[in-house]
Amino acid sequence: MKKILIVEDNELNMKLFFDILQFQKYEPIKTYSAEEAYELLKKESFDLMILDVKLPKMSGFDLLEKLQNEKISIPQTIIASACAMDEDKKKALEYNIDTYITKPIDINGFVKIVKEKLNV
């Protein structure tokens, strides 16, 4: 079963991602902060990461920066953020992340993107 790490601080959004991914027969893992995700990423590897940008304390980009600096491998990542800021999209590209979805997400589109990412 493919392991997918979700980094999302909003309880309901987390539930939505989790339920959909579980229903699609993936193994979603919940983390509510970048710090929590960082601890897991140090120990385990994941097939995919769904990453929110605006998080308490450390942001999604801070997490990517920290992982890169400490040479911890970054899994394939889909950034899911409520802010559709163009600067953020550019920033994501710096970490070779070209998949950026804007909340509110379209469920069907989201499932399709996850499938594509995992089949590569």
Place this chain on the structure above:
Amino acid sequence: MDILVKSLNLIDDIINNTDAKNISFYSKVLKIMSSLFNEASIGVYFCENQGFSLQGAVKNNQDFKADYAIDSTYTNKFFNSNDKVFELATKKDDFLFENTLFSKLAIKESVFGFCVLSINEKITQDIKTSFGALVDILSYKIKDYELNEVFKIQLKALQEAIIEKENAYEVIKKQHKKLQELDKTKNLFLANISHELRTPLNAIIGFSQALDNQIFGPLNEKQAEYIKDIQISSLHLLGMINEILDISKIEAHAMKFNPSEIDIDMVIKEVINILQPLYDNKNIQIEYNSEFCGKIMADYQKIQQILYNLLSNAIKFTGKGGKIYINSFTENKNYILKIKDTGIGIEKKNQTKIFKKFVHLNNLCDKTQNSTGLGLTITKELVKLHNGKITLESELNKGSEFTMEFKKIVV
């Protein structure tokens, strides 16, 4: 010395006596005049409401406090005569000396007072001429002095007005700065609030979509209908939140422009597809006529939004069974897009208004469909970002046609 020559010298003195002020001014001039004679008294009277008032008097070259009013029998005789200088036969008791001369203080025909000279010497023609000339000069001096005073008052008023204006300008400048800051705060607030509003919407739209897909089990007919209603309303809300976010970006000049080569034909078809539920619902036909299938240099998302805004407006304001035409073509490297509807149209007087913020035209307002009133403002700004312009041709009850012309964006 001859009195004419003496008085000629005096004229110089009087003319140069420019810094004279009030009572001392008359006194100075009168002293100068009285120096012509061994013994003399001179008084200056000004016309007042009904009669005359003494403004200054000199006796034997000294300031003289005369407090008597001149008998009106003398002044009547004098004012009834046309003489420039009038010699009066007087009783010695009434004046200080034996012989008395009157002369009008006047500028041209306008008399404003008179001057009285009383001396012991016999009055000669030379004395009359000299006195007449001196009183004339005195007249001009007095008027000059008065005008000077008026001028000074007006100058002061002007200076005060200027200062007042400058102060007002400073206040306006300060207020303007304050408003600009407030505007910034407002835009930041709007950007933040719309971001915050999207987060719970994500859950609403996501969960209702999950139910709609029936992935967790079947729904009955009513449940399916309600879920659809929730989805439509949340998409509507999302659209409005996006508009607020857009307008705050536009106003903060933070709207980014990311051009790339895009297949415009594909974008138009995409938007037509997205809107299908809306126009099918009203049985409206969209006729898309594309003469151009190449690529243009444009911001994909923004072109999509322009099309979405204009087409959804066209659908909104076109009656059931109506038609909408889309024409896409090029003209010397310029790309032109026309969207025409057969809707209710816009009156001439309202045609420039509709691009302004928060405008809802009463006759156009579809009561069942609320909006932010920002759609066309945003559309115009997005067209502007592409260095293009948008124009409108419309006739009430016949329809509207929006034409966009994008300069030199054809690849």
